Amino acid sequence: MERHLFEADHDAFRETARAFCDKEIVPHHESWEEAGIVPRELWTAAGDAGLLGFMIPQEYGGGGARDFRFNTVVIEEITKARASGPGFSIHADLVSGYLLDYATEEQKQRWLPKFCSGETITAIAMTEPGAGSDLQGIQTTAIRDGDHYVLNGQKTFISNGILADLVIVVAKTDPAAGYQGISLLVVERGMDGFERGRNLDKIGLKAQDTSELFFDDVRVPAANLLGEEGKGFIYLMEKLPQERLTIAVVAAAACEGMLETTLRYVKERTAFGRPIGSFQNSRFVLAELATETQIARVFVDRCIEELNAGKLTVSDAAMAKWWTTELQKKVADRCLQLFGGYGFMTEYPIAKAYLDTRIQTIYGGTTEIMKEIIGRTMGI
Amino acid sequence: MERHLFEADHDAFRETARAFCDKEIVPHHESWEEAGIVPRELWTAAGDAGLLGFMIPQEYGGGGARDFRFNTVVIEEITKARASGPGFSIHADLVSGYLLDYATEEQKQRWLPKFCSGETITAIAMTEPGAGSDLQGIQTTAIRDGDHYVLNGQKTFISNGILADLVIVVAKTDPAAGYQGISLLVVERGMDGFERGRNLDKIGLKAQDTSELFFDDVRVPAANLLGEEGKGFIYLMEKLPQERLTIAVVAAAACEGMLETTLRYVKERTAFGRPIGSFQNSRFVLAELATETQIARVFVDRCIEELNAGKLTVSDAAMAKWWTTELQKKVADRCLQLFGGYGFMTEYPIAKAYLDTRIQTIYGGTTEIMKEIIGRTMGI
Amino acid sequence: MERHLFEADHDAFRETARAFCDKEIVPHHESWEEAGIVPRELWTAAGDAGLLGFMIPQEYGGGGARDFRFNTVVIEEITKARASGPGFSIHADLVSGYLLDYATEEQKQRWLPKFCSGETITAIAMTEPGAGSDLQGIQTTAIRDGDHYVLNGQKTFISNGILADLVIVVAKTDPAAGYQGISLLVVERGMDGFERGRNLDKIGLKAQDTSELFFDDVRVPAANLLGEEGKGFIYLMEKLPQERLTIAVVAAAACEGMLETTLRYVKERTAFGRPIGSFQNSRFVLAELATETQIARVFVDRCIEELNAGKLTVSDAAMAKWWTTELQKKVADRCLQLFGGYGFMTEYPIAKAYLDTRIQTIYGGTTEIMKEIIGRTMGI
Amino acid sequence: MERHLFEADHDAFRETARAFCDKEIVPHHESWEEAGIVPRELWTAAGDAGLLGFMIPQEYGGGGARDFRFNTVVIEEITKARASGPGFSIHADLVSGYLLDYATEEQKQRWLPKFCSGETITAIAMTEPGAGSDLQGIQTTAIRDGDHYVLNGQKTFISNGILADLVIVVAKTDPAAGYQGISLLVVERGMDGFERGRNLDKIGLKAQDTSELFFDDVRVPAANLLGEEGKGFIYLMEKLPQERLTIAVVAAAACEGMLETTLRYVKERTAFGRPIGSFQNSRFVLAELATETQIARVFVDRCIEELNAGKLTVSDAAMAKWWTTELQKKVADRCLQLFGGYGFMTEYPIAKAYLDTRIQTIYGGTTEIMKEIIGRTMGI
Ligand SMILES: Cc1cc2nc3c(=O)[nH]c(=O)nc-3n(C[C@H](O)[C@H](O)[C@H](O)COP(=O)(O)OP(=O)(O)OC[C@H]3O[C@@H](n4cnc5c(N)ncnc54)[C@H](O)[C@@H]3O)c2cc1C
Ligand SMILES: Cc1cc2nc3c(=O)[nH]c(=O)nc-3n(C[C@H](O)[C@H](O)[C@H](O)COP(=O)(O)OP(=O)(O)OC[C@H]3O[C@@H](n4cnc5c(N)ncnc54)[C@H](O)[C@@H]3O)c2cc1C
Ligand SMILES: Cc1cc2nc3c(=O)[nH]c(=O)nc-3n(C[C@H](O)[C@H](O)[C@H](O)COP(=O)(O)OP(=O)(O)OC[C@H]3O[C@@H](n4cnc5c(N)ncnc54)[C@H](O)[C@@H]3O)c2cc1C
Ligand SMILES: Cc1cc2nc3c(=O)[nH]c(=O)nc-3n(C[C@H](O)[C@H](O)[C@H](O)COP(=O)(O)OP(=O)(O)OC[C@H]3O[C@@H](n4cnc5c(N)ncnc54)[C@H](O)[C@@H]3O)c2cc1C
Structure with a gap:
């Protein structure tokens, strides 16, 4: 099913983001994993490329495009590049909202220019x-x-x-x-x-x-x-839906990425004289995951539209968060299994994807807290 | 999350459909259950109300509205009325397509007028x-x-x-x-x-x-x-996506209906001095079902748009079919459980819903066949 | 895996029970289903055959064998005969315990003889x-x-x-x-x-x-x-483990029965030129169900030994109850699915098994209550 | 439920094994994790303690106790100590069987003494x-x-x-x-x-x-x-059941260990003013895991008896292998979740347990292969 979410501007921005990932991130990610951190230069490079401040008004050095579809583009490209190191999302998808909506003019002038350039990491x-x-x-x-x-x-x-x-x-x-x-x-x-x-x-x-x-x-x-x-808690409640949707956007893209990688693998790898993808069990597992990934995609895209329209409810965001991240866990687990012993080797991307996945149902509010929130909205 | 699917015409048609269900179906359904069949008069009444031939061109006595959203309206109203007896869907959602697309002019003139009036049941x-x-x-x-x-x-x-x-x-x-x-x-x-x-x-x-x-x-x-x-098999392949989507439309509406009924019940029924809905387990179960029902809703609505646009693929329809019907089974089972012993009594609507649900993953192509189809589309 | 539970006496008793089912129950069950009840004569016949009072001391007209393995034999034969109508279990597995342990001598003399003969139904x-x-x-x-x-x-x-x-x-x-x-x-x-x-x-x-x-x-x-x-509640707590184990014994036997029936079916029924059992998905589903049924069997047998030894804890009984009955639901659902459309027809035994199954996670204490009990034993 | 499997000798051996783990393994394991390997000295120490050759006849320097319950004792103690580094099991539980059953007298004399002493690692x-x-x-x-x-x-x-x-x-x-x-x-x-x-x-x-x-x-x-x-394949088929049971023994012990750790945690950690274990969801999750762990325990112990009696079938071993390892995955995942953010930190034992768990459904024959085997035994 084709996505309807994006327009030409987003597609162009995606090219930028993808090029950045290919050039500035992918070749270095493994060494950053060993270091446990990314270099500050990555941030300034990202700032130069416009990936950090696109949602900030131009007067503060940003791109002036407060439209969560641009955020989505960056999140997706980073996720597909399996670049779990750079913490851009905290900065561009979360902190940005607090600064834009609650900072005074003076604060904006003080903080936003370097926020955009990547000199200030948040x-x-x-x-x-x-x-x-x-x-x-x-x-x-x-x-x-x-x-x-x-x-x-x-x-x-x-x-x-x-x-x-x-x-x-x-x-x-x-x-x-x-x-x-x-x-x-x-x-x-x-x-x-x-x-x-x-x-x-x-x-x-x-x-x-x-x-x-x-x-x-x-x-x-x-x-x-x-x-x-005294308004801090209310601000958090206002901003948490966007944070949760951000995590859901990662989840949907991660599912797609893992599925793609695995599909390629099961077509190539053989056992008993056949591609392992041709065993009915593999086919059914992948059909199931493809279905749920597609359904997640449609739902997440719809939530992005709601967010942009100012209508994403706390409950909808909670739904998107828990469901897509639990799905991501399932996809990671089932796909890894299809890799057999190779799935357990960290040099295989599916292994890293599996490891990165486990936090998703915990941070930004656990699955349990999401269900509490939804339940409360239902009046129970 | 609000639905975006319908326009004023559909809403008006929904009123007609709902009124018909309330008046012509609900009061009699139980006796039809005993009879194992509905009376022919129900069909002609439905014909009169415009519920059978809305998609047929006016020249043959129909409503001239070939837009699957009208079909959706009828399916949903019948489902929400828990009126599993009348086989309108076979007629209006399935057979209609064959007659419209493959019948000759002569055949259309011969069959369609009584198809619309309900005198001919198909x-x-x-x-x-x-x-x-x-x-x-x-x-x-x-x-x-x-x-x-x-x-x-x-x-x-x-x-x-x-x-x-x-x-x-x-x-x-x-x-x-x-x-x-x-x-x-x-x-x-x-x-x-x-x-x-x-x-x-x-x-x-x-x-x-x-x-x-x-x-x-x-x-x-x-x-x-x-x-x-010699083209029969190809025709079936062309029409099966719509049949499967029809079943998914039933599933989504049935989930919503069961959830609503159950939510009402768990707020009223008490145990240990509290509404049973207030136990965290109940809350989590219902939050989970509400999430998946909402996600199903968004996906099904999107599929309806695709169908109307002539773009619903065989694989998408198969996804919608198996996933929503498996969900329906889960919702039926979990909701029934929340009714305790009462859930096992056929006089309780949830019991009937449970019984009606079980066929959904079988007819129109089993879950297994759906996964075969999806898998094949994926090249495995 | 062979069962180790039974000795020669139990095997002999099983022959009696099986013969009784074959002769007195199976040929009539369908008509009883229509009647919604079994005839009193069935009870006296069962009394004559020794199926109701085997656990009652001989002085009151019973068999003098208070050993739950005999109860198990009867429950299993009735379950395998799919004879869900006769409520012998309430009488022989539940009420018997109350009368034996809490009735006075006078009461025993008053009630037990006819309890054994089947003249008094409890x-x-x-x-x-x-x-x-x-x-x-x-x-x-x-x-x-x-x-x-x-x-x-x-x-x-x-x-x-x-x-x-x-x-x-x-x-x-x-x-x-x-x-x-x-x-x-x-x-x-x-x-x-x-x-x-x-x-x-x-x-x-x-x-x-x-x-x-x-x-x-x-x-x-x-x-x-x-x-x-004032001791009623304590008596109930003392006797509920046996009631729950009884339900687990039914569940394990029912799983075995359904599996057997289904295995036979999938070897005979063909689709796409092959027995449907030969599709890998069918094989995996059945392998999974067979595994869990076997595991349930070993656990239930072990619980019976514990009960006989006076050591079955409230928590163990709760575990056996919820787990085996949830399994029974799963087995019923998956097996029915393998029957395709036939599974939905009540004339097929799998359809009846499916219908009988649904109460199991509810009566005798719901799955939720079982988890409460187990959780409490764990100190949480 | 008490275990019935062991006798005094096994209990005494357990003391030895536990003491060895406490003294020789636990304090060093973390540094071995960094090294990616354990030192050879550990092996000779284990040999000295009798942990490597207990099943080898005394004439070759072993303990002369070919009784899989001794193997079980060592596996369990190592697992409970979370000592996933030492590859003793490959040596003592797998290779031992090949050498004992297929080696010639000359080979035994050549290899077994150093096999027992830990000088030869296999x-x-x-x-x-x-x-x-x-x-x-x-x-x-x-x-x-x-x-x-x-x-x-x-x-x-x-x-x-x-x-x-x-x-x-x-x-x-x-x-x-x-x-x-x-x-x-x-x-x-x-x-x-x-x-x-x-x-x-x-x-x-x-x-x-x-x-x-x-x-x-x-x-x-x-x-x-x-x-x-030319008999190699047959030998493998003969020995694989024991290998698979070995993995199941690890799985059952790992489940018990994780459950214990988690139970302790949820009683101490508080949120919203209550121990997190007191939320009904936590209680239900843990009750479910405790139930399945108990059931796994009973089944695995029974399989050990069958193995000792020379009666463990290929199919039973496959059942034990896949079911307990899938359970282990579930337990690891659910327990980690209960630790919240701490679960994602590798310094927490639950995090390591989670990581060690993932291979279990893959090596020794994947879950899929186990189901193939079971299915084939069922004639499908
Ligand atoms: C940490 C570790 C330790 C190990 N130790 C040893 C060791 O000491 N000695 C040793 O010999 N090996 C060892 N192994 C190897 C291990 O036994 C294999 O990885 C395992 O048997 C799976 O084989 P594979 O990796 O080639 O997967 P593949 O055979 O390529 O399987 C890939 C996927 O296809 C599936 N598949 C394959 N056939 C079918 C089928 N017919 N139907 C459906 N699905 C199918 C599999 O289940 C799996 O999901 C070890 C592996 C690891 C990771
Ligand atoms: C066919 C049949 C035969 C029966 N036979 C007998 C019989 O012979 N004798 C007899 O005395 N009874 C009998 N029963 C009754 C049966 O034992 C009860 O139905 C059962 O115990 C559940 O009680 P309830 O129906 O009142 O459900 P409720 O107690 O109202 O429960 C409704 C729902 O709330 C949940 N719930 C309740 N408390 C909690 C909690 N603390 N936390 C989380 N969830 C909770 C339940 O699990 C259930 O899902 C029978 C029932 C049936 C249907
Ligand atoms: C109430 C009801 C109404 C119906 N209405 C109609 C109607 O109006 N018109 C009509 O034509 N039909 C109708 N059907 C029939 C329905 O479409 C079929 O029952 C359904 O397609 C399944 O076919 P089957 O029953 O022959 O099952 P089978 O084809 O025998 O399948 C048995 C099992 O094998 C599985 N299986 C089959 N092939 C494979 C495979 N390749 N891989 C893995 N598993 C496989 C199936 O999924 C199923 O679980 C109706 C059925 C019912 C019960
Ligand atoms: C890699 C990583 C990055 C993070 N980044 C940030 C960050 O940038 N900024 C930041 O502020 N935080 C961050 N966090 C923290 C994260 O948001 C918290 O870990 C998370 O909210 C859970 O809190 P906790 O760890 O204290 O778990 P706890 O609150 O202790 O929860 C433990 C368990 O109890 C359950 N539980 C709690 N309450 C209930 C209830 N009422 N009912 C049922 N179950 C319940 C939880 O679901 C969980 O399973 C990060 C965490 C990680 C691991």
């Missing part, structure tokens, strides 16, 4: 060692003291944690006020008392830096408050 | 006791003898088998020529040697007549050949 | 319209008044409800005392104010009578109290 | 780059030339491939004779033309060496032929 830090699913349970505090907030606490599992120059930190400015006491503060590289932990060793996403962040009496200028004090 | 007979999935394996023969074909053989599981006045019979006009020897013949009530077996006793679809048909030297006039001799 | 009534899973939520009361209890309330879904002469009724003798106020009373046919509702129409178990029971100021003699007042 | 090489599932498709040849066989070919995925001193190589001594031309040759470290490839980089089993082996005109003395020429 992150968003919600999760703490003791609170992930339960965001209201965070314990990081930011107590107002004159023109500053004094920030104390610890975050963990922060994507781009090592590279980030600018981190949106979720903290309690009024610890007694429950979710209404939560605010967003922008912490910048170099502020006193802001330290990073080690780069965590993960099952997959080997070239992506994920780390702990420590805040010890960090004096964050009040001018770095994002939006209004 | 059926299509492919399956035989010895050949279902493997259509090319049929043994019914129609040997040309002057102006007639002499038809011999047996069909089984024919929907509308008892009521039908006009049956499209798939037969071998050239038994040696493989699939190229298959033709479609229209057999009419009253032809000598055409007998019906008993109305088969089924797990569900209790008010729908399904029967064997016997052909013993039936002399079918050559003027009743549909389309060209 | 039932046990826990469930009410408003309380099934939540047994403590029952509202039937039995208030002591002199030598009697005055019983008021309503039960539903009672197996053998129409035939039963003697019903163990769960009631609150002290409504304020929570589970410690629950007692068991034996209500007998003919007591004033004890009425039965209609024989309920069910998805399956067509020949088994299931009905509502009404108690309107029934004066039950105190001599009909079973065990101690 | 491997078995069937798989080739072009032939895994389809063993008959191997292309390695061993052509008789006087007192020698000239061995040419390549093997891959060989466990203990780097460490092995003695490798049973499956080769075609008569390439034209199909499976009857296959023989087993023992290739020893240092033979000319025998080279190893690199230690392959895998998803899991990080401390286990797996490698390619190359044979380039290796002159293997005829005295190193194992058993009779």
Whole structure:
């Protein structure tokens, strides 16, 4: 089934993104996996190519195209290139929205130009060692003291944690006020008392830096408050659907990619004198995965349209998130199996895809939390 | 998520269809279930209401709206009314296409007016006791003898088998020529040697007549050949996608219907002092079903658009067919479970829905055959 | 894998049971299905054959063999004969335990002889319209008044409800005392104010009578109290493991039966010029079902040994119950599918098996309640 | 449910094995994972502790206890210690059987003493780059030339491939004779033309060496032929059930281990003010896994008894293999999910367990091949 989502501009942008992946990412990814991180130069190159700031108004150095289809193009090309290292998505698909919608004019001028150029790498830090699913349970505090907030606490599992120059930190400015006491503060590289932990060793996403962040009496200028004090939780609720859809976009593209790779393999690999794809079991497995991938594709594309139209509900995003990522897990598992012993060898792309896949049902809100959200919308 | 499929005309037609169901079907369905069949009067009433011939050009007494969205409207309303008895779909969604696309002008004039009015009830007979999935394996023969074909053989599981006045019979006009020897013949009530077996006793679809048909030297006039001799198999291949999509449309609507009923139930029924819907397991089960039903809905609607645009591929239709019907089975099973003991009582709608559901993955091509088709399209 | 469970005595008893099924049940079952009930004569014939009282001491007219392997033999033969109508199991596998362990000597002498002969048919009534899973939520009361209890309330879904002469009724003798106020009373046919509702129409178990029971100021003699007042809930907890294992024994035997029938079918039925069993998908499906059925068999046999040794825990019984019945559902569904259209015809045994199967995950405690129990044992 | 399998001797042996794991393995495993291999000293230490040769007659330096329950004890202790590095199982559970049953007296004297002491590490090489599932498709040849066989070919995925001193190589001594031309040759470290490839980089089993082996005109003395020429395939068929059961024993123990770890975690970790284990979804997931793990345990133990009695069929072993390893995958996946983000961190044992698990459904014969075998036994 043909996709109806894109127009000529998106197709052109896709060419740019694909060329960038081919040239700047693919040849180096393996060495980045060993390093556990990508180089800063990759980010500035991406900035030059227009892949980081396309959604930012031109006045701040961006492309002026706030249309999630452009985000989709980049996500898809990166996913198809199996480039799980570069944390562009956190920056361009998540943080961008917070800065565009909640930053003041002054903040925009201060942050956005380098956001677009890739000189400033961003992150968003919600999760703490003791609170992930339960965001209201965070314990990081930011107590107002004159023109500053004094920030104390610890975050963990922060994507781009090592590279980030600018981190949106979720903290309690009024610890007694429950979710209404939560605010967003922008912490910048170099502020006193802001330290990073080690780069965590993960099952997959080997070239992506994920780390702990420590805040010890960090004096964050009040001018770095994002939006209004006490509205942080509401902002998160507003932005989480887009984050979840982003993950679903990755999932759909990953399924397509794995399926393609596997289809090629089962046509070539033989056993018992026949291509292994010709065994009825293989055919049925692949037919099943192809069906569900196609269905995911149609649904995700539809969700992108809804998002662009400002109509993607919290529940729809949750549906897209859990279903496509659980599908991705299934596709990864079934495809790996079709590779036999080779599937277990990390030099095979399907093995890496399998490893990268496992986080998808966890971050951005677990499958369980998604079902809670949907259930609540249904009134139960 | 709002549906985008329909326009004002369809909505108006839905009102008609719904009113018809409420008035002419719902109050009587239970008694028809006992009878194992619906009365002929129901068909003429449906004809009067415009539910049978809307897709037939006005010159033959129809509504002139060949747009599958109208078919969708009727299917959905009947499904939501849980009216599994009336075999309108065979007539309006399947047979209609054959008559419109392959009948000669003379045949159209002969058959279509009463097709629209409901005076002529139709059926299509492919399956035989010895050949279902493997259509090319049929043994019914129609040997040309002057102006007639002499038809011999047996069909089984024919929907509308008892009521039908006009049956499209798939037969071998050239038994040696493989699939190229298959033709479609229209057999009419009253032809000598055409007998019906008993109305088969089924797990569900209790008010729908399904029967064997016997052909013993039936002399079918050559003027009743549909389309060209030897092209029958190709015609079937052309029309099966629409048949399969029809079944998927039923499936999606049935899922929505069951979910709604169940959601209502779990909010009212209590155990351990709480509505049973409030147990997390119930919530998660329903969130999962709601997600998949929503995803099915979006996919089916998209397939309807493709069909209307003449672009629904054999593979897409097969995907829609197997996936939505397997989903329907899952929804029926999980919902019934939430009713506890009551789910096992046939007076409860969920019990009937469960029973009607089980055929869906079988007729119109089994899930296994669908996967074969999809696999073949993938080149494996 | 050979079974190790049985000894010569059990094998001999199996011959008796099988002969009884072949002669007294199989030829009549279909007509009983139409009647919705089995005749009383079947019960006395079963009594004569020793199938009802084998576990009762000889002094009361029984066989004196309280060894659950004998129960197993009868359950298996009845299941393999697909004789879902006769409610012997309620009587011989469930009620027997209550009478043997909690009845006084006087009660035993009064009730057991006819229990063994089949003149007295028994039932046990826990469930009410408003309380099934939540047994403590029952509202039937039995208030002591002199030598009697005055019983008021309503039960539903009672197996053998129409035939039963003697019903163990769960009631609150002290409504304020929570589970410690629950007692068991034996209500007998003919007591004033004890009425039965209609024989309920069910998805399956067509020949088994299931009905509502009404108690309107029934004066039950105190001599009909079973065990101690206030201990009813504890008695139920003690006996439920055996009831659940009974259901698991049915499930395992049913899986074996369906598998056998289906295996025969797929070897005979052909499509595309080959037995349908020879398609790899059929082979894999059946291999999967055969594996799980075998595993269920080994586990159930082991549980029977544990029960006989007095060591079957509540949690083990719950595991056996939910897992084997969910498996039975899967086996029924997959096997039916392999029958194609024939699977939907009630004249095919697989269709009836499918219908009978659906209650198994519900009665005796739903799958959900089983998981609750197991989870609690795990300390969560 | 208590296990009935073991006697006092096995329990005592378990103490030895456990102590060995605690002292010699656990403290070092992480460094071995980095090295990708375990040190030879570990093997001699294991030999000293009696863990390698317990099944070898005492005359050759072994323990004289050919009873698979001893093997089970070692496998379980190693698995519970999450010590996936040491390839003892290949040696003690697989190769041992070949040497005991097919080696000549002279060969036994030559090989077994150092087999027991751990000075000689063994491997078995069937798989080739072009032939895994389809063993008959191997292309390695061993052509008789006087007192020698000239061995040419390549093997891959060989466990203990780097460490092995003695490798049973499956080769075609008569390439034209199909499976009857296959023989087993023992290739020893240092033979000319025998080279190893690199230690392959895998998803899991990080401390286990797996490698390619190359044979380039290796002159293997005829005295190193194992058993009779041309019987190799039959020997493999005879020994594969034990290999498969070995994998099932690992699977069952791994499930138990993961469940235990996870149960501990969900009782401690809190979210929304409650232990995450107390959410009904967690409880149900764990109840389900506990049930299936228990059922697997009972089945595997029963299979061990059958093996010891010489009655484990090819089909039973295939059932145990595929079912328990698919279960292991499920347990690993569901447990990891319950750890949230921590599950994705390789420092968490559940993450490693997840990685080690994925090979289980592939080696020793894939799930698909197991189903083929079972299906064939069923006559389809
Ligand atoms: C690679 C990686 C990158 C990440 N990047 C970021 C980032 O950039 N920024 C950021 O802020 N965070 C990030 N995260 C954190 C991620 O969002 C959290 O791990 C996730 O939200 C889950 O939280 P948790 O790990 O604390 O799990 P927990 O909340 O402890 O959950 C444990 C388990 O309990 C279940 N559970 C919890 N509540 C319920 C309930 N009510 N009902 C049923 N089940 C429940 C969960 O579903 C889960 O299975 C990242 C994590 C990883 C691993
Ligand atoms: C209520 C009802 C109404 C019906 N209405 C009509 C109607 O109006 N007109 C009409 O012509 N027919 C009708 N049918 C028939 C229906 O289309 C067939 O039953 C269906 O196509 C399956 O054919 P079969 O029953 O012969 O099954 P078979 O073809 O015998 O199939 C048996 C099993 O084998 C499997 N199988 C077959 N081939 C393969 C393969 N290559 N690989 C793997 N598995 C395979 C199937 O999937 C199935 O599980 C109806 C059937 C029912 C029950
Ligand atoms: C054919 C038949 C024969 C029967 N025979 C007998 C008999 O002889 N004697 C007798 O006493 N009873 C009998 N029963 C009743 C049977 O035991 C009950 O139907 C069963 O226990 C479920 O109770 P319920 O129907 O009230 O369902 P409910 O308790 O209303 O449950 C509805 C749904 O909610 C779920 N649910 C309930 N509590 C929880 C929870 N805490 N967490 C998650 N989910 C939950 C259930 O699992 C179920 O899915 C019979 C029933 C049938 C249909
Ligand atoms: C870590 C590791 C350790 C190993 N250790 C050893 C060892 O010590 N010695 C040794 O000899 N080997 C070893 N192996 C090899 C292992 O046994 C093989 O990888 C396995 O048997 C599968 O073979 P393959 O990789 O060639 O897959 P293939 O045979 O190419 O199979 C590919 C896919 O096709 C499927 N398939 C194949 N045939 C059919 C069919 N007829 N019908 C349906 N599907 C089919 C398979 O199930 C699989 O999904 C090891 C492998 C690994 C990864």
